[in-house]
Amino acid sequence: xxxKILAIISLSMFLMSSSCKKDDDKKDSDxxxxxxxxxxxxxxxxxxETYMKTxxxxxxAQYNVTIxxxxxxxxxxxxxDNPDLQTLQVNDPKVEDLVYDLYYIPFRIGExxxxxxxxxxxxAYKGWLLNNETFDERIDNLPVWLNLKSxxxxxxxxxxxxxxxxxxxxxxxxxxxxxxxxGYGAGMFITPSGLAYYHVPKNKIPAYSPLxxxxxxxxxxxDIDDDTVKNIDEDVNDNDNPFDDxxxxxxxxxxxxxxxxxxxxxTKDEDSNGDGDPTNDDSDGDGTxxxxxxxxx
Numbered sequence: 504x505x506x507k508i509l510a511i512i513s514l515s516m517f518l519m520s521s522s523c524k525k526d527d528d529k530k531d532s533d534x535x536x537x538x539x540x541x542x543x544x545x546x547x548x549x550x551x552e553t554y555m556k557t558x559x560x561x562x563x564a565q566y567n568v569t570i571x572x573x574x575x576x577x578x579x580x581x582x583x584d585n586p587d588l589q590t591l592q593v594n595d596p597k598v599e600d601l602v603y604d605l606y607y608i609p610f611r612i613g614e615x616x617x618x619x620x621x622x623x624x625x626x627a628y629k630g631w632l633l634n635n636e637t638f639d640e641r642i643d644n645l646p647v648w649l650n651l652k653s654x655x656x657x658x659x660x661x662x663x664x665x666x667x668x669x670x671x672x673x674x675x676x677x678x679x680x681x682x683x684x685x686g687y688g689a690g691m692f693i694t695p696s697g698l699a700y701y702h703v704p705k706n707k708i709p710a711y712s713p714l715x716x717x718x719x720x721x722x723x724x725x726d727i728d729d730d731t732v733k734n735i736d737e738d739v740n741d742n743d744n745p746f747d748d749x750x751x752x753x754x755x756x757x758x759x760x761x762x763x764x765x766x767x768x769x770t771k772d773e774d775s776n777g778d779g780d781p782t783n784d785d786s787d788g789d790g791t792x793x794x795x796x797x798x799x800x
Contacts, residue, residue: 536702539598542711547695548604551713554633555583555606555693560717565643566610566689568717570635582608582693593664595697605661606693613670613688618723619735620663621652621745621758624671625722631715638707638714644681646721654746659714661694671723688720730761730770732794736782737763739795750795766797773799 559579560570573579582588587608595601618624626649629640641647651663672687693715696702702710725733737758739748745758751765763770773794774781781794793799 537711539595539697539701540601543595543601543603543695543697547697547711547713550633551604551606551693551695552583554713554715556581558582558635560608560691562610566717566719568629568691570631570715572635582606589668591664593661593698596660601697603695603698605664605695605698607665607668608691609669610689610691611687612668613672613720614686615671615673616723616725617670618651618667618688618720619725619733620667620743621734621738623648623650623724623727623734624666624720625649625724626718626720628716628718632708633713633715636707643684643719646719648724652743652745659694659699659716661692661698661714661716664698665690665692666718666720669720671720674722684719684721687722689718691715691717728759728761730763730781730794731774731779732757732763732770732781734758751797764795764797766799770794 557573558570559573559581560568562568573581585608589607589609591605591607593603593605595603625646627641627643627646628649630638632638649662650658651666652658666688669688669690673685675683675685677683693713695713696711699712699714700708700710704710708714725735727734728737734745737748737756738745739750739757746756748757749755749760750757750763751760753760753765757763761769761771764773770781773784773792775784775786775793782792784793785791785796786793786799787796789796
C-alpha cells in the first residue's frame with residue numbers, strides 16, 4: 504500500500520506550495536540584488552559560523568529540536584563543535600566559482616529506502632532564522648510532501664543536497680485516519696541564503712537570510728507517477744534534472760507520465776520479462792527500453 508492513500512496528502516501539498524509563494528507585499532523588482540559572492544564571503548559565511556559557535560541544540564525522544572544560546576558559564580557543546588557536524592561543498596546555482604559550506608548534523612540516518620534528489624519526501628520540519636525566530640513548522644501529525652527538485656526552482660536548494668544523505672522509515676495505519684511513523688531519518692542543517700531564497704522575502708523570512716532547519720524523513724515517494732520506473736530512472740539524460748525529459752514530447756515530463764513513449768501502452772505494462780522493472784526490457788534489441796520506444800509494446 505503506497506503512502507498516497509493518506510487523506511491529508513492533497514491538503515499538505517497545497518500548504519507546502521502555498522508556503523513557497525512569494526510575499527505579495529514585495530516584488531523581486533523592489534529588492535536590490537546583491538553580488539552573490541560578496542554576500543556569502545563577506546557577510547553570511549561569518550554570521551553562520553558565529554551562530555554555530557554561540558548556539559547549541561537539544562533533542563527529545565521524537566527527535567524534536569530545541570535551539571538555544573550558549574551560556575558562557577555552562578557546559579553545552581556548540582553546533583560548531585558537535586562531533587557529528589558534516590560539511591557539504593555546494594556550488595552556487597548561478598555563479599560558477601562560488602562554493603558554499605552547507606552544514607548538517609544527522610541525528611539518525613533512517614532504516615528503509617534511499618532518497619534521491621529528485622524524489623518527493625513526506626517530512627515534518629521546523630525552520631529558524633539566525634536570530635532563533637521560528638518562521639515555519641510542520642509537526643509530526645501534519646507532515647507535508649516536499650519535492651526536493653522543483654521545476655520553478657522556488658524551493659530551498661539545500662534540501663536536495665542534504666536529504667539524500669538520509670533514508671525514509673516505516674509507517675503503520677492506525678485505522679482512525681492517523682499514522683504512526685518509525686525508523687525515519689532525522690537531522691538538521693544550516694544553509695546560506697544562496698541555497699535558499701536569497702534576495703526574495705518569503706512570509707516571515709527577510710531577504711538574504713541564512714536558514715536553519717530540523718527535519719524528519721518519514722516516507723519517500725520514489726515513483727511519483729506509479730509507473731514502476733523509479734524517479735531517478737525517469738531522468739533519462741542523467742543530469743539530475745527531471746524537467747527536461749519528455750520522451751514522447753507530449754508536454755508531460757517522464758517523471759509524471761505513466762506512458763513515457765506515448766504508444767498507448769502504460770509504462771508499467773511494458774515489462775515483457777515480468778520482473779516489475781520496465782527499464783531492462785528491450786524487445787527489438789535497439790538499446791532503447793520498450794517503455795521509451797514507441798516502436799515496441
